[in-house]
Amino acid sequence: MKFFIDTANLAQIKEAHDLGVLDGVTTNPSLMAKEGIKGEANILKHYADICELVDGPISAEVLSTDFKSMVEEGKKLAAIHPNIVVKVPMIKDGVKALKYFTDNGIRTNCTLVFSAGQAILAAKAGATFVSPFIGRIDDSSWDGVELIAQIAQIYSIQGFKTEILAASIRNALHIVKCAEAGADICTCPLDSILGLLKHPLTDIGLAKFLEDAKKM
Secondary structure (H helix, E strand, O other): OEEEEEOOOHHHHHHHHHHOOOOEEEOOHHHHHHOOOOOHHHHHHHHHHHHHHOOOOEEEEOOOOOHHHHHHHHHHHHOOOOOEEEEEEOOHHHHHHHHHHHHOOOOEEEEEEOOHHHHHHHHHOOOOEEEEEHHHHHHOOOOHHHHHHHHHHHHHHHOOOOEEEEEOOOOHHHHHHHHHHOOOEEEEOHHHHHHOOOOHHHHHHHHHHHHHHOOO
16 A cells, blocks of 8 residues: 655655655645645645655645636646646546546546545546545544445456545554555555554563663
């Protein structure tokens, strides 16, 4: 399973990259706003800066909701760098845009997916990645990881090539559960990735090793 970091913060991206496990980056308008990145020119430059840090897929989200505008915006984003993946919302015109981008050699990430039916549509339209938001599903009293497993089973049976990118990851356990359920990728905050490092027995064992080393 590949690891993407879900942020627009360059320092966090670099830290995850330096850890040696980072395969890509996902962003969205909310994450850009959180970093104070405003205005088209600044946003495009920020995507270019991310591409300089990470040699892997970088999801850049369109802000439009109609087909024509999404296509125009997506072309502009894709022109920034070969690693850019155009992130498109799961709406009617979004599905049309996914098909257009697929037919024109532009990779896509279908975002805001909350059902297996939506995931089927995204795959039929040729999306490179599909992003089920498991944390938000959990918030609505349903099981987000179960959706990952359902999509993985459907894609396997049908032979769809779209990769399952588990999004809205809230903690390290989500990452483990998504790996078990068949996700191809997890995209998550840096804290969730670093959370995989933690176990009290590791800390106890290391402390004991260091204590014994002093006696040598």
